[in-house]
Structures are given as structure tokens and as C-alpha cells.
Amino acid sequence: MRDATRHPLHDLHDAVIVGAGPAGLAAALMLGRTHRDVVVLDSGTYRNDPTDAMHNVLGFDGVEPAEFRAAAHRTLAAYDTVELRRTSAHDVAPLDPAAPADGFVVRTAEGDVAGRRLLLATGVRDELPATPGLAELFGTVAAHCPYCHGHEFSGTPVAILGAGPHAPRVAGLLERIASRVVVLADGADVDPQVREALDARGVAVRPERVLRLERTALADGHPGARAVLDGGEELLGGVMVAPALHQAAPFAARLGLELRDSGCVAVDAMARTSMPGVLAAGDLAHTADFPMPLASVTAAMAAGQLAAASIDSDLLTL
Numbered sequence: 310m311r312d313a314t315r316h317p318l319h320d321l322h323d324a325v326i327v328g329a330g331p332a333g334l335a336a337a338l339m340l341g342r343t344h345r346d347v348v349v350l351d352s353g354t355y356r357n358d359p360t361d362a363m364h365n366v367l368g369f370d371g372v373e374p375a376e377f378r379a380a381a382h383r384t385l386a387a388y389d390t391v392e393l394r395r396t397s398a399h400d401v402a403p404l405d406p407a408a409p410a411d412g413f414v415v416r417t418a419e420g421d422v423a424g425r426r427l428l429l430a431t432g433v434r435d436e437l438p439a440t441p442g443l444a445e446l447f448g449t450v451a452a453h454c455p456y457c458h459g460h461e462f463s464g465t466p467v468a469i470l471g472a473g474p475h476a477p478r479v480a481g482l483l484e485r486i487a488s489r490v491v492v493l494a495d496g497a498d499v500d501p502q503v504r505e506a507l508d509a510r511g512v513a514v515r516p517e518r519v520l521r522l523e524r525t526a527l528a529d530g531h532p533g534a535r536a537v538l539d540g541g542e543e544l545l546g547g548v549m550v551a552p553a554l555h556q557a558a559p560f561a562a563r564l565g566l567e568l569r570d571s572g573c574v575a576v577d578a579m580a581r582t583s584m585p586g587v588l589a590a591g592d593l594a595h596t597a598d599f600p601m602p603l604a605s606v607t608a609a610m611a612a613g614q615l616a617a618a619s620i621d622s623d624l625l626t627l
């Protein structure tokens with residue numbers, strides 16, 4: 310990686326990438342390989358911080374996220390024009406508000422950094438239901454994505470926390486994996502259509518409020534959770550939950566970027582946002598082609614690579 314001292318902060322870099330998760334790091338690799346001068350900013354918190362093993366990533370299945378990032382940093386170290394700065398950005402703005410495509414400045418505690426193109430890869434933040442004990446289990450026994458953390462619950466009873474419209478689909482994803490699927494309605498009314506779809510799958514619904522979740526182990530030693538209900542309990546090998554998602558950083562709002570109903574930044578097929586010169590990749594972005602944001606390590610890397618191709622080809626025309 311390049312020595313930052315050789316490049317004063319007032320230099321206009323080819324691109325500034327805010328965010329060094331899989332999306333930002335993959336973009337940096339692609340740009341480094343065409344010798345684009347790139348600064349990547351990393352505040353040091355990542356969406357998958359709560360878990361100690363990531364899955365569904367070829368070559369890294371079951372690997373600690375920190376180990377994956379360390380491998381990515383080693384890869385990037387071979388590219389002289391890529392600089393990783395471990396600092397948090399606190400503001401972004403066009404250099405000239407009348408001509409945003411001319412470049413952007415990103416303000417950090419260590420000073421400003423400016424680039425001709427700005428890639429936002431700051432990810433999202435999960436807001437969990439307030440169920441006591443859930444936060445402590447999230448990332449291990451409790452999970453949001455059956456593709457990332459479903460197989461690990463194989464052969465055990467799995468609960469879906471909340472009987473929202475997502476419940477029948479999640480139940481369908483789990484029915485080949487879990488020994489039994491149960492929906493914990495947590496005291497809420499269940500929409501008749503949801504109830505019908507769950508009945509059709511033979512999924513039981515527990516109507517009681519969930520008082521708390523406690524970490525425990527199943528009889529065979531499998532990690533598990535005890536759901537203490539207002540009138541009973543469930544012993545579980547896994548709990549699926551649907552967190553509300555929020556932008557992890559305020560920059561989309563700061564720049565006035567168009568958002569989709571998901572709350573994610575609207576991007577086109579080439580990762581371009583509604584503001585010329587600003588791209589977005591990873592969990593924070595959402596293309597019109599998908600009903601929901603694609604949120605996985607591999608999807609974030611692919612989006613980062615695409616954004617980098619977009620930046621590179623855009624700069625070729627200057």
C-alpha cells in the first residue's frame with residue numbers, strides 16, 4: 310500500500326471510498342489494478358461484527374470476518390496506489406456544489422481528503438426488536454439470514470421471532486434445515502393471510518409475548534436459546550429475526566441522494582446514485598431490479614467491483 314505521507318491530503322485523488330467492508334475493499338482492488346489513486350476510509354466497525362464466523366462466501370465459509378478482512382488487506386498491500394486510512398469520515402460535500410462531478414471532499418479527524426469520484430460503501434446498521442437477551446445472541450444463535458446462518462441450525466428446532474409478512478417465506482427456507490419451525494408472535498395479532506400460509510406449511514404459532522431469550526445448550530450440546538414466553542417456553546437451536554435496517558453513516562442524507570423504500574440508496578445497474586460522481590455499493594445500496602437490497606459479503610464484493618468499473622470508465626472520459 311502507498312505511504313500516505315507521499316501524498317498530501319489536498320491532492321485530488323481519483324476516488325475516495327468511504328467504507329472498507331467487502332464492498333469498499335473489492336472496489337479498491339479493482340481500482341488499484343488499473344493504477345487509480347484511491348484512498349479508502351475505514352471507521353473500524355462492520356455490519357457482521359456480532360458474528361465470529363461468516364458463511365456462504367466461497368473460500369471463506371466459517372471464517373472469522375476479521376480474518377477475511379486481514380486477507381483482503383494483504384491483497385491490497387500489493388497495490389501502490391491504494392491507501393487504507395483507519396479513520397472515520399464525518400462529512401462529505403461536493404468541492405463545487407454547482408458542479409458535483411468535479412470532485413468531493415471528505416472530512417475526517419485527520420484532515421480532509423478529496424477525490425474526483427466518491428464511492429459510498431458505509432453499509433447499514435441493524436436495529437433489533439427490543440426482546441431482552443436477543444442482542445446477546447445475535448450473530449450466533451440468533452440470525453437474520455437463513456443463507457448466512459441457517460445450516461448451522463440443522464436438525465434443531467428453530468423459531469422465527471415475529472409473525473410479520475416475512476414469516477412464511479423464512480419458514481419455507483428453514484423447513485428442510487430445522488427439525489421443527491415455530492413462529493413466536495410475541496403477543497401481536499397475526500394477519501389471517503400469514504396465518505393461512507403458515508398453516509399450509511404446518512408451522513405452529515405461539516401467540517404469547519416473548520419475555521426474554523437466554524443462551525443455553527440443547528441436550529446434545531448444540532448451542533441454543535431458551536425463549537421464555539408469557540405462559541411457557543421453547544427450547545431452540547436457532548432464532549431468526551428481521552432487524553430494521555438503517556444507513557450506518559449520514560452521507561446519503563447529507564448529499565440528498567435518492568433513497569428507495571427500503572431506506573437504501575437508489576443506484577442504477579452501474580452503481581451510480583442520483584448525484585453525478587457519487588456511487589454506492591454494498592448493503593447501503595439498492596438497484597431497481599431487486600425487490601430488496603442484496604446484502605451479503607459476496608454481493609457486496611460484486612457491487613464494489615462494479616462500482617469501481619463504473620468509476621474507472623467514467624474517469625477515462627475526462
Ligand SMILES: Cc1cc2nc3c(=O)[nH]c(=O)nc-3n(C[C@H](O)[C@H](O)[C@H](O)COP(=O)(O)OP(=O)(O)OC[C@H]3O[C@@H](n4cnc5c(N)ncnc54)[C@H](O)[C@@H]3O)c2cc1C
Binds near residue numbers: 351355363399458604
Ligand atoms: C450478524 C450478521 C452476520 C452476517 N453474516 C454473514 C455471513 O455469514 N455471510 C454473508 O455473506 N453476509 C453476512 N452478513 C451480511 C454482511 O455482513 C454484509 O452484507 C456485508 O458486510 C456488507 O458489506 P459492506 O461493505 O456493504 O458493509 P460493511 O461490511 O458493514 O462495511 C462498512 C464499512 O464502512 C465503514 N464506515 C461506516 N461509516 C463510516 C464513516 N463514517 N467513516 C469511515 N468509514 C465508515 C465501516 O468502518 C466499514 O469499513 C451478516 C450480517 C450480520 C448483521
